């Protein structure tokens with residue numbers, strides 16, 4: 001399988017072929033998603049919530065994302081692997097952002113990085129792109145700013161807010177992003193952005209008119225039971241599958257039904273006799 005590249009993504013936008021993106025955080029799942037033909041695997045800082053049990057993405061460190069990027073990069077034969085720049089690993093200065101992004105690519109094996117924000121991060125994006133780091137933008141509801149934004153809220157609903165979002169998208173494009181994630185914005189605003197930028201838009205809670213879609217894997221699989229955002233569709237109920245399987249295992253162990261003879265190893269009778 002030939003690798004999905006940033007130029008391929010732009011070509012897909014031009015041809016009207018939808019881009020399929022999902023989060024991935026470990027080797028076995030990343031293998032399955034890659035084999036299923038997912039175009040882009042995102043090692044999102046959402047791993048803080050769905051894998052590490054934090055209440056937000058804020059505690060996630062560069063080391064955390066690095067740790068999860070390695071197995072995903074090892075697993076992905078076709079998909080483009082994008083790693084999130086966590087909170088405070090890119091905001092201090094463009095130089096620090098470059099150092100962080102460099103580690104995700106060099107030590108983690110990511111092909112690109114994603115960072116949250118609009119025009120205020122444009123100089124940082126430009127610096128990364130200049131150094132050969134492909135950057136994906138992220139606008140609308142940006143989870144690292146959850147406290148600044150006053151909670152999980154749809155962004156860009158007023159005329160002013162929608163104009164700001166369009167200007168932010170233009171600033172990111174000018175700075176050199178190869179794609180933009182749009183999270184929790186009205187579908188009409190997402191459509192406007194999609195029409196006006198030359199790079200693909202990848203929506204999450206941003207309606208069907210984006211060039212692609214992304215979901216947090218655990219939402220899609222029904223594996224994260226703490227909360228489920230309205231914009232996610234649950235394609236499986238893995239929580240139930242796991243509960244049932246583990247319950248049966250526990251019953252079998254307690255009732256002596258597991259392990260069976262086929263799971264056990266025997267030794268030679270003659271050898272055994274000498275032990276008695």
Ligand code: KIV
Nearest residue numbers: 023044045046181214
């Ligand atoms: O961290 C993440 O999973 C993300 C996606 C929701 C876009 O940033």
Ligand code: NA
Nearest residue numbers: 044045046084
């Ligand atoms: Na993220």
